[in-house]
Amino acid sequence: MPTLATYALLAAAICAEVIATTALARSDSFSRLWPSVVTVVGYALAFYFLSFPIRVLPTGIIYAIWSGLGVVLITLVAWLWAGERLDLPATIGLGLIVAGVVVINVFSDAVRH
Numbered sequence: 001m002p003t004l005a006t007y008a009l010l011a012a013a014i015c016a017e018v019i020a021t022t023a024l025a026r027s028d029s030f031s032r033l034w035p036s037v038v039t040v041v042g043y044a045l046a047f048y049f050l051s052f053p054i055r056v057l058p059t060g061i062i063y064a065i066w067s068g069l070g071v072v073l074i075t076l077v078a079w080l081w082a083g084e085r086l087d088l089p090a091t092i093g094l095g096l097i098v099a100g101v102v103v104i105n106v107f108s109d110a111v112r113h
Contacts, residue, residue: 002111006053013049014066016042018073025082061110068097 020042027035054062072094078084086094105111 002053002056006056009049010053010062010065013046013053014069014073016046016049017066017070018077020046021070021074022077022081025078058110061104061108064104065101068101072097 020039023035023038023042026032027039030036030039050062050066075084075086075090075094079086
């Protein structure tokens with residue numbers, strides 16, 4: 001059974017990836033120093049943190065949670081800070097991603113092995 005620490009490290013990996021991706025958008029193709037540094041360090045931390053939960057949970061489950069929540073959070077950051085607009089189909093799609101992550105965590109026996 002996964003522990004709270006497993007999910008805390010997965011959350012840290014997701015946060016690091018969201019920060020790195022947000023900085024990547026600001027790096028101007030790696031031509032701006034500090035956003036580029038944040039991008040590289042953020043992705044390195046994301047993979048480091050991801051290496052721990054992947055020992056406990058199946059790779060596919062970890063990746064589904066990491067990528068799904070990462071997409072939703074990056075979209076929220078872009079909407080709140082960059083003023084990017086979401087139309088109804090995008091909002092529905094993001095809702096389905098969140099629903100998928102919930103279904104995996106609440107109902108799947110693959111999470112508990």
